Amino acid sequence: MLKFALKNMAIKKVQVILIIISIVLSAGVGVLAFNVSEQVSEGLTNNAGYYSAIIGPSGSATQLAMNTMYFTDEPVGTIPYSLVSELSQDSRVKEVIPFAMADNYNGFSVVGTTPAFLSAKTLAKGRMFTEGEAFEAVVGSTVAELNKLEIGDELYTSHSVGGDKHAHPLKVVGILEESHSGFDKVVFTQIKTIWQAHDHSGEHDEANIGVDLLSAGHTTEEATEQATEDGHGHVTEDGGHGDEEHEDGEHSHTSNTVCAILVKTLNPTYAMSIVNEYNGKVYMHGEDSYSLQAIEPMDTMRGVLEETDNTKYIVFVLCAIILIMNIIIISIITLLNMYHSAKEISLMRLIGISMKKINMLYLIQNSLIGLVSTALAFGISRACLVLMSDYVESMGAVLNLSKVYPLEWVILFAVFLISVIPTVICTVSMSKKDGINN
Amino acid sequence: MIEIKNLSKKFQNERAINYKDMRFEDGKSYMLLGASGCGKSTLLNMIAGILSADSGEILIDGVDMLKKTQKEKDKFRIEKIGYIFQDFKLITEMTVMDNINILRLEGVNTSAADDILRRLEMYEKKNKKIKHLSGGERQRVAIARAIVKMPDIILADEPTGNLNFEIGEAVIRQLIEISKGKTLIAVTHDDRLGKYFDCTIDMNSMIGGGENA
Numbered sequence: 177m178l179k180f181a182l183k184n185m186a187i188k189k190v191q192v193i194l195i196i197i198s199i200v201l202s203a204g205v206g207v208l209a210f211n212v213s214e215q216v217s218e219g220l221t222n223n224a225g226y227y228s229a230i231i232g233p234s235g236s237a238t239q240l241a242m243n244t245m246y247f248t249d250e251p252v253g254t255i256p257y258s259l260v261s262e263l264s265q266d267s268r269v270k271e272v273i274p275f276a277m278a279d280n281y282n283g284f285s286v287v288g289t290t291p292a293f294l295s296a297k298t299l300a301k302g303r304m305f306t307e308g309e310a311f312e313a314v315v316g317s318t319v320a321e322l323n324k325l326e327i328g329d330e331l332y333t334s335h336s337v338g339g340d341k342h343a344h345p346l347k348v349v350g351i352l353e354e355s356h357s358g359f360d361k362v363v364f365t366q367i368k369t370i371w372q373a374h375d376h377s378g379e380h381d382e383a384n385i386g387v388d389l390l391s392a393g394h395t396t397e398e399a400t401e402q403a404t405e406d407g408h409g410h411v412t413e414d415g416g417h418g419d420e421e422h423e424d425g426e427h428s429h430t431s432n433t434v435c436a437i438l439v440k441t442l443n444p445t446y447a448m449s450i451v452n453e454y455n456g457k458v459y460m461h462g463e464d465s466y467s468l469q470a471i472e473p474m475d476t477m478r479g480v481l482e483e484t485d486n487t488k489y490i491v492f493v494l495c496a497i498i499l500i501m502n503i504i505i506i507s508i509i510t511l512l513n514m515y516h517s518a519k520e521i522s523l524m525r526l527i528g529i530s531m532k533k534i535n536m537l538y539l540i541q542n543s544l545i546g547l548v549s550t551a552l553a554f555g556i557s558r559a560c561l562v563l564m565s566d567y568v569e570s571m572g573a574v575l576n577l578s579k580v581y582p583l584e585w586v587i588l589f590a591v592f593l594i595s596v597i598p599t600v601i602c603t604v605s606m607s608k609k610d611g612i613n614n
Numbered sequence: 615m616i617e618i619k620n621l622s623k624k625f626q627n628e629r630a631i632n633y634k635d636m637r638f639e640d641g642k643s644y645m646l647l648g649a650s651g652c653g654k655s656t657l658l659n660m661i662a663g664i665l666s667a668d669s670g671e672i673l674i675d676g677v678d679m680l681k682k683t684q685k686e687k688d689k690f691r692i693e694k695i696g697y698i699f700q701d702f703k704l705i706t707e708m709t710v711m712d713n714i715n716i717l718r719l720e721g722v723n724t725s726a727a728d729d730i731l732r733r734l735e736m737y738e739k740k741n742k743k744i745k746h747l748s749g750g751e752r753q754r755v756a757i758a759r760a761i762v763k764m765p766d767i768i769l770a771d772e773p774t775g776n777l778n779f780e781i782g783e784a785v786i787r788q789l790i791e792i793s794k795g796k797t798l799i800a801v802t803h804d805d806r807l808g809k810y811f812d813c814t815i816d817m818n819s820m821i822g823g824g825e826n827a
Contacts, residue, residue, distance in 0.1 A: 177719060180712075187707040523703045524716065526664060527759070528692030530685070533719045 181540040191513050195506060195595065196549045202502035203553030203591040206495045207584045208560050215575050216568055217481050227473055228447035231259065231454050232436035234467040241476045244275050244436045247285050247358040251277050251435035255468060256461040260437055268446035273438040276370045279333040279342070284319045286333050286363045288370030294352070297359060302327040302350035310369045314350035318360040327351065331363070333373060342373045356565065371432050447472055503594050510542065510598035521606055535603040539596065546595035550588045615640055616661060616767070616797065621670030623656055631656060633670070634820045643790055643798040645808050648817030654801040658769045662695050663687025692720045696760030700772035702752045706745040710736065713744060714759050722763045730758045734788055750781035754788065761792055768793050770800035774807065786810050
């Protein structure tokens, strides 16, 4: 039966290929759209859940979350480092990690932080930078690969791509294992490296306008605007240096700034109370005042995703339309196929083949078509996931190619049924007629 | 033995055919001769269980075909009857062997196919597609398919209808040769082929009552 079904399919290869293409397109698009939207949502939300709270300068909560967790977008501004010390003393807090994004290395962002920020990451080579030292760097796998960096190499950062490089190089002490995330494309160093780099660079004055604005709790955009008006080409988030409180190029931590502070609390209730306490607070540091915002990153990311739900909804509606169109197309092709098969069915009936066997034959044929098509659709959707993974990674989520959601099986099964049901309808209808009249 | 008793068939245009009683002995070959539309093919189709009758009996070894359900008729046709059609009823995109092996769907043993194709001088072309064969070759494939299951009864509806006389005559000779020992009923309008059959029945005279034997 199977052999004959295969031979019969080979005869009608054009129709079979048309049906397969039609099914593959509908099922593939449906499954891919669903998988990607789910993985991106999950990935972004899960990443966000790693920290209980993020404290930064007032401004866009989304920008603060995206910048600190996915290294996208510009920092919102700066806040004094002294806040890190204050939070470290807080009994509700388990861990505090400072975060400063400044400068770049050949277009890759340079982030100043503590080794704790990379505690969940694995090193492929070398060691973690030492907290008390400066000018050591751990580089992401992409940064190392594209710049052919090895342990012991030195790299020079600059304020802007192609701009003047800082005088003091960073020594590569570690290379992160590839994680298919934003971490692959970042240079990590001690927070003090960021502060000291500017002291040694001789670009102090050049950066002052932006620095002053940021020091006063202004946002990057405002600083940039001001810098541009005054003919200065770049802005740094390091608001503390170049001012009155450093001696011989060495900063005291009380005068330095960071772009954000990542906080892990002892329990979720504490996270909520910290957010309530710091959000909207005006923090005084010396004579300067800083307007703060505090966010629960998971809530912020959920909010972002809810805002993008319309896009998700549109994708689902499009998929539904494609599926409906394909139900119609598959049904028409199958019905035409069965119409052309009527002569063949009549022939088989005349020589004595029972309608039961004929039904079985066509059911096997269309089930094979359905199975091959849905398997291909699944394979193609995974191939598309591979192609899309880089783009999705740039959004801060990692696509797991082996991840299959139950609804994907439901979509594939529905498409399989769509490919079989018209055949069943046709053959049942033909069964009701006498063989010679078909 | 096949017996036809008081058989009548009414068509949609209200035209009715009433057959005289007929009897076909086991192992003999019969040629049904008659004008177009006299009911020759209809009779074959009713014997094969493809068409139903309005009244009368078709007794095959004493069992009335007309009282069987369609499922029983199908089973009888696949097991006991080899049917050869004027238009061959072959799947043109498939090979000779595929067209014979299609019977395997109903569990028919087709192991005799090679031998039968040799006897019909078609063995060399067994893997050729039907669409690449001539009319005579196609008819021989149709005969092979009808014979391969070793049926007790062979029904041939105008087996030479689409062939010229020379080819048709050769096909009939092969059909008679290969059907020896079986009951063969062949419908044709060409009385020149009558000499090959044990018995010729003029169907024009079999409509309206009477008995052939």
